[in-house]
Amino acid sequence: MTVIEQSGYDYQLEIDRLRDRFQFDFVSLALVQPAEDRFVLTWQYASGNHNERFKRIVLHSGKGVAGIVFKTGKSMLIQNVNADIGARDLFNFPIIAAEKLKSLGALPLWVEARVMGVLLAGFREENRMNPAVFNDFREQLGVTLGAFRIREVSQT
Template structure:
């Protein structure tokens, strides 16, 4: 898929599911494996594009490590304040729900 096709698919998913945010991250391989956000819908700004994570770190890192989609309908019910602080996308976008 092309970037604009990903963006459209994410936008449709987010609107139909009623989430605050939906995004896709991808792997960048250098001397180590890193994850970067490629496209999103519902974002408040473009700061999410600056987030770079290692596998297992943050939301995208957890999805990559466990190889499963992540859907959270209530961030405050599912995450402690400490966990939110260690999830850059939750801080950058002040999310209440996401997929």
């Protein structure tokens, strides 16, 4: 039984609320799958999605938005996908391509001392997710999301 199943928390309802509250175009939650699946990450919940392609995306540590946030334990902000990633590298970020995101931020979700999920919020317009919007989102989100704790690894 996963952390998600144990919590009884309605993650779909919560990401729908987050999308409405902050006027994001897209919000999604990626979760680490059990050891028998080699700790891959999959997008489990989405709000504002164009289609169901997000469900077929499987990422390994260090690959894609969720994989990088999972591996580093640090949030990620991409203000302008075209400038920051570029068309040639977009295939490495399948959620961005699938949902046509142009500006986004992602947060690690912790259970004890391990990243076990990633919360992504984004826009389909460039530069809408800027440091001020992303910081406001982080601050207003609070310290928990269901079974997860939202915090950064201390900077050294």
